[in-house]
Amino acid sequence: MFFLKELPTEEMVRNYTRNYSSDPARISETLHMMRRASLLIRKLEAYFASHNLSQLRFLILIVIDREPDEHSALTPQDILDRLDVSKPVLSRTLQTMERDALIRITANKKDGRSKSVFLTDQGRAKLTAVLPDYYALLVEEL
Amino acid sequence: MFFLKELPTEEMVRNYTRNYSSDPARISETLHMMRRASLLIRKLEAYFASHNLSQLRFLILIVIDREPDEHSALTPQDILDRLDVSKPVLSRTLQTMERDALIRITANKKDGRSKSVFLTDQGRAKLTAVLPDYYALLVEEL
């Protein structure tokens, strides 16, 4: 995360970078973007935590729910293809989400190495419950 | 972190939010910003890790170095005032940074509860070594 409260002024960036011929205005803009994003991500994480979710849990619910067929499943590998997260993190997160009854995991008929991940009714309900305020937080910010 | 690879289209956001009368364009823009920031933060973390640093370690070096007086010190509380990070995380990070000889920590003469945190020459050198490519990463991105 990026949690510097007082970002350097463009002047300071110019000083720091004098010898490297870069673009202070662009650097400043990027620093502001990162600070804004970090604070928002923290707000969202707090919001998700209050619903026994996390960013990642939420995104997993989203990508499964997004599938065209009703009650369709994704494999963990499918989920990895859609989310930029490491395999072990996904593995662990799926285990705790199953424990919390947000998803159901079954063996995959076609491939003995793989699994199928389904949303439970609770998982779907959680997503519905959480979305309005999620979008509200995204808008309220700026 | 926010690591959804395919962000929802504005159309999809509109669908999700139909009943909550929010602003799909704004939501889309914020989602893109968050994804961009997350990827950049991850890149920066990898870069810092390759120098035995982290975002937080780097920012601690920065805020001490930024002080007007040469070789001046900040208290941990001063650092907390400048960074949005929790006290225990700072405490632990300062301990490992001292172990790695990036900073020196002494008792505070004026206040028995407090400490003084100084950059070591190594700490200052590390900062100098790391800054050019740090700014390069900020610019290269977009």
Next chain:
DNA sequence: CCATTTTAGTTATCATGATAACTTAATGAG
């Protein structure tokens, strides 16, 4: 001035990210 409250920092514990090394199943080259 002494007792209470506030402030500074630490410790313990947990969540969530990563990489490395592992198991097991599928694939594919000979």
Next chain:
DNA sequence: CTCATTAAGTTATCATGATAACTAAAATGG
């Protein structure tokens, strides 16, 4: 076919974020 390689998940371990509960010193106020 069979052996080597590739692919899918898991386990172990570590880093970095958080909160709660703690110790000790300073400030306050009666």
